[in-house]
Amino acid sequence: MSRVRIVDVAREAGVSLGTVSNALNHPERVRPDTRKLIEETIDRLGYLPNQSARLLAGGTNKVLGLVLPCLTHGCSVQIVNGARNEALRHGYDLIVLCANEDAEYEARYLRFLAGMQVAGALVQPVGDVERYEELGLPVHTVYLGVRDVPNDALSVTPDFEAQGSVVAEHVLSHGAQHVAVIGEPDVPMRAQRLEGVRSALAVYEPERVELILEGRSHGSIDGVCLGSMLARRDPAERPDAIIALSDVLATGAIAGVQAAGCSVPDDIMVAGCDGNPLAWTGAVQLTTCSPAGYELGRKGVQLLIRTIEEAEEERAVLHVRSQGALAMQAGHRGRPAAHEVIRPFLLERASTGATPLTGEDFEGFPTGIPEYDVGSFL
Incomplete structure (x- = not known):
């Protein structure tokens, strides 16, 4: 079976090759109805974009990476959901990797994401943050859940x-x-x-x-x-x-x-x-x-995308596309510190004297009360 090419998508959709390219790389430049037509054509033909060619042509990789130490804690599940929902809202996809509490695997995954030329990465560190900063990976990185980070690093953490x-x-x-x-x-x-x-x-x-x-x-x-x-x-x-x-x-x-x-x-x-x-x-x-994981993932992605967009604006002004990776790294090092803190609030329940909830408490509330709905935190 022959591979579907971008020219086949353009011909089938009745638009120019440049319009299809913009729909893939710069969707904001394409009218919503045209973008929908192209997306439907891509789905119908089964077109698979060549990411390497796309990046060589100056396109952006609308993918973020998330490296977690484990997936066995409720906070990890919350982080994934918060990060995924916020990434999708901004038009990014999310790759999730689990380091299994191993700092060596964590460093390997960060290098892997940099090699994939993802737009940015989030990591809840197992190892020393200083070590990852010293690697000098040319990818914006936000650290989740750690208070002690280098001054020029990006971080979001609960107030433990x-x-x-x-x-x-x-x-x-x-x-x-x-x-x-x-x-x-x-x-x-x-x-x-x-x-x-x-x-x-x-x-x-x-x-x-x-x-x-x-x-x-x-x-x-x-x-x-x-x-x-x-x-x-x-x-x-x-x-x-x-x-x-x-x-x-x-x-x-x-x-x-x-x-x-x-x-x-x-x-x-x-x-x-x-x-x-x-x-x-x-x-x-x-x-x-209160559970902090969802906000940790959501705010982490917000901070990461804001940093990515600021770096892209800087590169556009300087007209240094040929040195994009260097410009990204310089922007990563030279920006002011950004450390956001998530403040907790109390969930008072029966184990300290609050009246336990019964089925009658939920009458008239079709979705229940969020503080007591486990699913609302995942």
Whole structure:
């Protein structure tokens, strides 16, 4: 079967070759009805644009890359959806790559995306951001979820410290006097949440604070063991609130407290910190902070496209198409720092005393209440 050529599309659609080229490379230059005709013709004939030839001819690669450390956390799913929806809104496609928590794979994928000449890349780093900046890849890059980045880097990050303080302030305002904080602060985001919790504790000064800095955040079994251990204490030694540095750990803690014969929240309040919808499957609705992943992906793409467009305008003014890659890199290095922060808000639920929702609460609300609809966060 012979390959369909761009000239075949032009002939079939009854337009010039230049019009088809503009529809592919500069759609804003083509009238909507003509663009629709060309798109329908492309679909009917099965035309596959030659990306290499398109780039050599001075076209733009309307593709963004997204490199994530894993796809097993609710935040990762949110980032993908937020980035994809925003990219499509601006006419870009999105390639998603999973580094499986491996910094070497992450660096390889970034080099791969640069070799594909994508318009830009987003990465939630496993490795050292400084290392990637030193690679000098000629592609605009936005770092997601990291606070410490080089001054000239682009980044969007949740306020992890505020996530911890918002949740801690909530349980303390509900009268908690003996607070147990559980979870390993083994990565910067959890360490920052711990700092936020500590800041709130310092203000409210409860009678007793326990820092049990253990418990993996990827499996609920550690939370079950810690929740059960704390609940089986003599009532005089038992905490009246547990704050977990991750929602998975908090959901496990609820199960452990209940297995030990205690009630959540009457005997022990339990709250998470990271807003992970994939962990909201327990018998008691979990109090936590708002999920940040969707906004992380959406704002990351917005920042990336804004930077790409500014660089394109600069190249157009300088008329240096032959040095496009160099101009892109120079623009990447020379621009002012852009670090955006996503502020959290509290999702108060039954695990700290809010009235659980029932089917009657949703009467007259065909799509439910977003805070309690897991799908709305994914």
